[in-house]
Amino acid sequence: MSTIEREQFDQYMMPNYAPGDMIPVRGSGSRVWDQQGREYVDFAGGIAVNALGHVHPALVSTLTDQAGKLWHTSNVIATEPAIALARKLCEATFAERVFFCNSGGEAVEASLKLARRYCSDHYGPKKDLIIAFDNAFHGRSLFSVSVGGQPDYRAGFGPLPGGITHLPFNDVAALEAAFSDNVCAVIVEPIQGEAGVLDAEPRFLQAIRRLCDQHNALMVLDEVQTGVGRTGKLYAHEWYGVVPDIMATAKALGGGFPIGATLATAEVASSLVVGTHGSTYGGNPLACSVAAAAFDVINTPEVLDGVTHRRMLLEDGLQKISSRFDVFETIRGRGLLIGCVVSESWKGRAREFLQAAQDAGLMLLIAGGDVVRLAPSLIIPEADITEGLERMESAVAGLCAAEQKAASVS
Numbered sequence: 001m002s003t004i005e006r007e008q009f010d011q012y013m014m015p016n017y018a019p020g021d022m023i024p025v026r027g028s029g030s031r032v033w034d035q036q037g038r039e040y041v042d043f044a045g046g047i048a049v050n051a052l053g054h055v056h057p058a059l060v061s062t063l064t065d066q067a068g069k070l071w072h073t074s075n076v077i078a079t080e081p082a083i084a085l086a087r088k089l090c091e092a093t094f095a096e097r098v099f100f101c102n103s104g105g106e107a108v109e110a111s112l113k114l115a116r117r118y119c120s121d122h123y124g125p126k127k128d129l130i131i132a133f134d135n136a137f138h139g140r141s142l143f144s145v146s147v148g149g150q151p152d153y154r155a156g157f158g159p160l161p162g163g164i165t166h167l168p169f170n171d172v173a174a175l176e177a178a179f180s181d182n183v184c185a186v187i188v189e190p191i192q193g194e195a196g197v198l199d200a201e202p203r204f205l206q207a208i209r210r211l212c213d214q215h216n217a218l219m220v221l222d223e224v225q226t227g228v229g230r231t232g233k234l235y236a237h238e239w240y241g242v243v244p245d246i247m248a249t250a251k252a253l254g255g256g257f258p259i260g261a262t263l264a265t266a267e268v269a270s271s272l273v274v275g276t277h278g279s280t281y282g283g284n285p286l287a288c289s290v291a292a293a294a295f296d297v298i299n300t301p302e303v304l305d306g307v308t309h310r311r312m313l314l315e316d317g318l319q320k321i322s323s324r325f326d327v328f329e330t331i332r333g334r335g336l337l338i339g340c341v342v343s344e345s346w347k348g349r350a351r352e353f354l355q356a357a358q359d360a361g362l363m364l365l366i367a368g369g370d371v372v373r374l375a376p377s378l379i380i381p382e383a384d385i386t387e388g389l390e391r392m393e394s395a396v397a398g399l400c401a402a403e404q405k406a407a408s409v410s
């Protein structure tokens with residue numbers, strides 16, 4: 001077999017991504033090795049997906065065990081792994097029914113189709129308005145990108161689905177002004193992830209819940225990024241004292257195996273009757289068995305409380321780096337979804353941190369041009385946190401030294 005090289009990415013893959021030069025070939029826990037054998041600490045977690053790090057033994061043994069039993073049947077046939085996972089999700093959350101799919105965008109798509117269908121069934125076709133928020137991210141299908149609040153992401157893809165309005169995030173007055181009996185659903189992230197790790201204020205989510213109740217509208221939470229232990233609770237809305245009618249979950253749900261799910265109350269779910277929606281792969285036995293194994297590890301006090309402890313360690317370290325180099329204005333988010341807002345002189349340049357970190361052996365994320373984002377494994381060892389912070393400090397030191405040099409030359 002001929003060797004695989006980075007240039008071939010541009011030769012054979014569509015140009016919608018722009019990955020760096022590094023090609024990882026192996027991972028273990030929160031460490032990753034590239035083609036050249038260089039080792040990295042992983043603070044990126046595959047964008048909040050690898051909740052148990054890389055090749056967690058419980059997931060590997062479940063996957064290999066299931067691989068020797070049954071891979072796929074389609075949804076014409078019921079399987080044990082799907083029923084078992086649905087039961088776990090219902091027992092641990094507000095939900096009473098589950099629909100399985102393969103990604104976050106599909107989970108959002110099903111959530112909104114269900115909301116529309118439910119309102120159409122119960123109140124007629126006029127109650128179709130979906131309220132969404134500026135800068136929100138809900139996926140890349142045409143419906144999910146249309147509820148998303150980043151106009152760039154839907155430019156040139158029209159005509160777009162209608163009946164969607166966007167309001168400013170965390171603005172209760174705007175929400176109250178826009179609400180009416182024509183509202184079918186409000187879709188919101190408890191923490192806007194892609195938009196820069198922006199926390200919803202409790203009073204904002206509570207106002208959504210109250211207005212939905214007053215107007216017979218459905219509250220749809222997009223917990224694709226915040227769910228499955230990421231914030232130190234199984235789902236982030238548990239911090240806010242609100243309960244949705246419908247919830248989309250994915251990313252960490254499969255611990256790295258593709259799966260998504262839409263969760264709902266039995267009352268709302270009853271509108272998704274036979275023939276209304278479906279997915280060939282959704283509820284696939286491999287995906288569901290891995291997700292169930294991940295769920296059993298994550299939904300324990302040790303792991304969930306550990307998230308809060310690890311957050312403290314990381315935030316302390318990041319604050320220390322920032323107080324030495326003055327690179328971060330604030331550190332926000334919850335649990336192990338961490339957003340470091342860069343200070344004034346670094347605005348729009350978050351990507352430079354990503355690159356410098358990679359050169360120092362550390363994988364980070366960004367969320368827009370102003371925020372360095374961390375979404376590591378929920379069980380990242382303390383030694384890896386320490387090592388990762390050291391590498392981050394040397395990356396930041398390098399960036400700042402280069403900046404000073406450039407300033408003194410000019």
Ligand SMILES: *Cc1c(COP(=O)(O)O)cnc(C)c1O
Pocket residue numbers: 102103104105106108137138139140189193194222223224225250251
């Ligand atoms: C990642 C993400 C999605 C989309 O998930 P995909 O699996 O990429 O389709 C939707 N909503 C939120 C909040 C996300 O972070």
